[in-house]
Amino acid sequence: MRVHLCVVGRLRFGPERDLIDDYLKRFDRTGRALGLGPVTLLEVEDRKGGGMAAEAALLRKAIPSGARLCVLDERGKLMSSPDFARQLGEIRDAGTGDLAFVIGGADGIDPSLRAEADMALSFGQMVWPHMLVRVMLSEQLYRAASILAGSPYHRI
Numbered sequence: 001m002r003v004h005l006c007v008v009g010r011l012r013f014g015p016e017r018d019l020i021d022d023y024l025k026r027f028d029r030t031g032r033a034l035g036l037g038p039v040t041l042l043e044v045e046d047r048k049g050g051g052m053a054a055e056a057a058l059l060r061k062a063i064p065s066g067a068r069l070c071v072l073d074e075r076g077k078l079m080s081s082p083d084f085a086r087q088l089g090e091i092r093d094a095g096t097g098d099l100a101f102v103i104g105g106a107d108g109i110d111p112s113l114r115a116e117a118d119m120a121l122s123f124g125q126m127v128w129p130h131m132l133v134r135v136m137l138s139e140q141l142y143r144a145a146s147i148l149a150g151s152p153y154h155r156i
C-alpha cells in the first residue's frame with residue numbers, strides 16, 4: 001500500500017525536514033516486508049494567497065485518485081499507537097492501493113476537503129504547527145510499522 005503525505009508548504013531543509021526524511025526512510029525500510037510503502041511527501045504551495053480553498057484545490061490534485069483519505073485534524077479521532085498500527089494494517093488488508101494523509105496549512109484544511117475524508121486523525125485537542133505535525137505523523141507511521149513488524153521500537 002503506497003502512503004502519501006499531502007501537505008501545505010515547502011520545507012527544504014532544517015531539523016524538521018531531517019527528522020521527516022529519517023522517519024520516512026525508516027518507515028519504508030520496515031514497511032517493505034509488510035506491504036506498507038513506499039511513502040511519498042507531496043508538498044503543495046499556493047503563492048497567490050488564495051487561502052484554504054486554493055490550498056484544497058492543490059491538495060486534491062496531489063492526492064492520487066482513488067486513495068483512501070485521512071485528514072489530520074485536532075477534532076478528529078484520538079488513537080493509541082497500537083490502535084493506529086492496527087488500523088493501518090486493516091486498511092492495507094482491505095486491498096487499499098493508496099492511502100493519503102492530509103495536513104493543512106496555517107489556516108487549516110478547507111471544510112469541503114475535510115468532508116471528503118474517510119477518517120480524521122487527531123494528535124490531541126491542542127493545535128500544533130503544521131511542520132511539527134508532519135514530524136509527528138512520520139514518526140507514528142514508523143512506529144506503526146515497527147509495531148506490525150513486532151520490532152522493539154515501541155515500548156510502553
Ligand SMILES: C[S@@+](CC[C@H](N)C(=O)[O-])C[C@H]1O[C@@H](n2cnc3c(N)ncnc32)[C@H](O)[C@@H]1O
Binds near residue numbers: 121126
Ligand atoms: C496550525 S494547524 C491549523 C489550525 C487551524 N486553525 C484549524 O482550525 O485547523 C495546521 C494543520 O496542522 C494539523 N494539526 C494541528 N494540530 C493538530 C492536532 N492536534 N491533531 C491533528 N492534526 C493537527 C491539521 O492538519 C491542521 O490543518
